[in-house]
Amino acid sequence: MATTAPAHSPALTFPRPIFAAVSPHPFLQAHLSAAKTSTAALRANGRTPHEFRAPGVNTRSLTHCNGSAVVRLGNTSVVCGVRAEILKEADIPGGHEFSPQPTAEGTDEDDREEVDTLRLVVPNVELSTGSTPQHIPGNAPTSYAQTLITRIRSLLLSTRLLRASDLRILYTPSTNPEDASEDAETQLKGYWVLYLDVFFISIDGNAFDAAWISILAALRDTLLPHAYFDEEFEGLLCSDDPVEARRLQLRGLPVPSTFAVFEGRKEDGGEEVDWVLSDPDAFEEGVCQENVCVVVDCAEGKKGTKDAVLRRVEKSGGGVVEREAMKGLVKRAIDRWGVVEAALGQQS
Numbered sequence: 001m002a003t004t005a006p007a008h009s010p011a012l013t014f015p016r017p018i019f020a021a022v023s024p025h026p027f028l029q030a031h032l033s034a035a036k037t038s039t040a041a042l043r044a045n046g047r048t049p050h051e052f053r054a055p056g057v058n059t060r061s062l063t064h065c066n067g068s069a070v071v072r073l074g075n076t077s078v079v080c081g082v083r084a085e086i087l088k089e090a091d092i093p094g095g096h097e098f099s100p101q102p103t104a105e106g107t108d109e110d111d112r113e114e115v116d117t118l119r120l121v122v123p124n125v126e127l128s129t130g131s132t133p134q135h136i137p138g139n140a141p142t143s144y145a146q147t148l149i150t151r152i153r154s155l156l157l158s159t160r161l162l163r164a165s166d167l168r169i170l171y172t173p174s175t176n177p178e179d180a181s182e183d184a185e186t187q188l189k190g191y192w193v194l195y196l197d198v199f200f201i202s203i204d205g206n207a208f209d210a211a212w213i214s215i216l217a218a219l220r221d222t223l224l225p226h227a228y229f230d231e232e233f234e235g236l237l238c239s240d241d242p243v244e245a246r247r248l249q250l251r252g253l254p255v256p257s258t259f260a261v262f263e264g265r266k267e268d269g270g271e272e273v274d275w276v277l278s279d280p281d282a283f284e285e286g287v288c289q290e291n292v293c294v295v296v297d298c299a300e301g302k303k304g305t306k307d308a309v310l311r312r313v314e315k316s317g318g319g320v321v322e323r324e325a326m327k328g329l330v331k332r333a334i335d336r337w338g339v340v341e342a343a344l345g346q347q348s
Contacts, residue, residue, distance in 0.1 A: 020044065024287045029264050032275050045074075045281055052257070052279040052336055053206075055213055059221040059347040066194075067222030069347075071214040074281065075204035080214035082222045083195040086169070086236055089188055092118065098164070098188075111164035116157050120167050123152045123196040125211065132203040132282070144207075151208060151314075152198070152215065155295065159254045159311050161219070166248050167192040169236060171229035189229045190236055194222070205281035206258050208293065213255070217344055222248050253299040254311045255340045257333035260288035261320045274320045278332060290318025292326075294333040298341075308334045 020027045032041045032049070041049055053074040062068035067082035098114045115121060125145045127135040135142065156162065168191060173184040196218070198211045226244035230237050239245075260280035264273040276292075277284055285291075295312040310330065315321065321329065 020283065024283065025265070028262060028284065028287055032262065033264070033273070041275065043277060044283065047279075049275045049277050050332060052339065055210075055340055055343045057213070057217050057343045057347055059217050065218075066224060067218045067220075069214050069217030069221060071210055071217060073204075073206060073210045073213075073279065075202055076206060076210045077201040078207075078210045078214045079199045079201065080211070080218040081197045081199075082218045083197065084192050084222070084224055085195065086227060086238075087118070087120075087191045087193045088236065089190050112157055112160050114164040115160075115162060115167075118191060119193070120164065120191055121153070121156055121162055121194045121196065123149055123156065123198065123215070125149050125152070125198045125200070127200050127203070130202070131200045148198075148208060148211060152196075152211060155212065155254070155256070155312060156215075159295070159297070160251055161254065162194070163249055163251065166224070166246075167194070169227045169229070173231075187229075190227070192224055192227070194219075203282065205283070205285050206279050209256050209258050209279065213340060213344075216250075216253065216255075217347060219248055219250060220344060221347070224248070252297040252309070253337075253341060253344070254295050254297040255333075255337045256293050256295045256312075257329075257336045259292045259294070259321075259329055259332075260284050261290035261292070261318055262288050263290075263318070263320060276321065276325065276329065278336075290320055291316050292321050292329060294326075294329050296330065296333045296337050298334060298337050308337070 016027075028044055031044050034042070043049065047053070053076075056072040058070045060068060061070045061079065062081045065081040066084045068080065070077070070079050072078075098111075098118075125148045127142070127145055129135070134144070169189050170186050171189045172186045176182050176184040196215055198214060200207065200211075223242075223245040224247075226239040226241070226246070227236055228239070229235070258279065260277045262275045262277055262284065264275065277288070280288060280291075291314075293312070293314040294310070297309045297311050298307055308330075313326070
């Protein structure tokens with residue numbers, strides 16, 4: 001007895017997660033190419049190519065820190081705690097060559113060498129168990145974490161975010177031991193050393209931006225106790241009066257914006273189309289070969305191009321983003337600065 005084939009064969013389909021895992025590049029290109037215009041294109045995560053994830057910021061999250069913050073960008077969550085410890089002048093190896101005289105308020109002195117040489121700011125990055133599939137518990141610190149530490153410390157120094165005058169512990173004797181008729185000279189007795197402990201709870205792309213925003217929020221939340229030199233005790237003491245504690249006076253508000261370039265492939269004789277994706281997630285970072293990070297600071301003026309200060313540009317891989325394309329990324333970074341500044345301002 002003869003059998004007849006069905007009129008229509010069932011279509012071969014894959015669930016979204018399997019399609020993304022087996023063919024990540026065609027999966028992302030299918031989403032971006034579905035729209036008729038690049039501005040209407042949607043990524044696999046539902047965002048447009050220019051759209052950033054809204055930052056969630058919560059400060060004063062840790063009880064036993066001088067300052068702390070929890071920041072969330074989508075599914076990327078990070079905690080930053082600031083620990084302040086005293087470095088006595090006598091414990092500085094080889095002495096020091098920096099002037100202990102206090103500078104006038106508002107003076108933009110070049111004290112990067114002082115902060116760098118004495119290592120007055122020490123960032124550290126840790127990945128929690130389960131934060132990312134690439135992190136295996138019990139292993140030595142990964143190159144990923146080490147790279148983040150290097151980039152964070154470099155940006156802290158290049159932007160001169162911290163003032164050495166905020167970290168100096170000074171002492172002025174009541175009388176001049178050499179000449180009682182003259183005022184005594186101010187002496188440097190030590191420094192506050194800030195340890196920035198960044199701990200990732202989960203990583204879903206753009207770890208650097210999340211870590212830096214958490215550092216900014218934690219430093220703005222930091223309170224340093226009043227430290228003074230006691231003549232009778234002949235040592236440094238700290239006041240337990242919270243009224244005498246003081247905040248750090250940061251220089252500006254440098255905010256990084258990271259972009260990933262997705263290079264489209266030619267299909268059916270069509271033209272190759274490239275997309276520059278703002279704030280890439282972990283899936284997009286695995287597909288894209290070119291990355292750009294733009295750091296801008298608009299703290300001294302309005303959120304306009306004229307008033308923005310370009311602090312740093314980092315670029316790795318590829319050759320899609322050239323001079324003209326970079327101008328557009330700077331504009332995106334300036335718009336992003338206003339969003340981050342508003343999120344941090346709500347915690348002040």
